[in-house]
Amino acid sequence: MKQYYINKNSDKLILFFSGWGCDEFEFLHLESDSDVLILYEFFDLCLDFDFSKYKEINLLAFSAGVFMASICPFDFKINKKIAISGNPYLFDEHYGLSSKMLEIFRQINEENCDDFARNYLVKTDEEYNNFHPSKRTLESCNLELEALEKIYKENSKNIKDIFDRAYIGDDDPIFKLSAQKEYYKERIIVMENSRHNPFFRIKSYEDFLR
DSSP states (O other): OEEEEEOOOOSEEEEEEOOTTOOGGGTTTOBOSSEEEEEEOOSSOOOOOOOTTOSEEEEEEETHHHHHHHHOOOOSOOSOEEEESOOSOTTOTTTSOOHHHHHHHHTOOTTTHHHHIIIIIOSSHHHHHTOOOOOSOHHHHHHHHHHHHHHHHHHGGGOOOOOSEEEEETTOSSSOHHHHHHHHGGGEEEETTOOSOOTTSOSBGGGGTO
């Protein structure tokens, strides 16, 4: 996996597992007083970073990043673990991505990618106007989806339910709200009038930690 580090000279770190097809450019508008480590392009489980200097580490995981965080072998203490618009069982037909949704992913191309963002990722025109799309190629995204499926098959028995809280949009067309309520139970917080990507309605990573 790739990483993008934002150094605020803090003794606190936000460890952020982003989603499929993401890169750092989608999240640079977000503020934080903590240092931030953005992880993306999930082709493996390699996480090469020195966490030893931090007194507090908080984990945020978005979409496919929820699965990746659930199998990552952390050897350090994490304060809060927050899932956003995702489930550890990423390729489970019930809790995760349905076969129909995977087919939609595979049909994304240069002609329809903007329509996909507007109809699946954001809810309002204002959010869409503030949307910062990934600068990755579609080929890279397709290869990542294949890699995620392979990683899931190899590690599905290693999935751990590590999350303290989960935020899910009430109109998320990618992960079924009813299934997420069933999985997370009392830990779930439903975001009203929200689709899959809520990061264009907030200003700070800390909004998910309060």
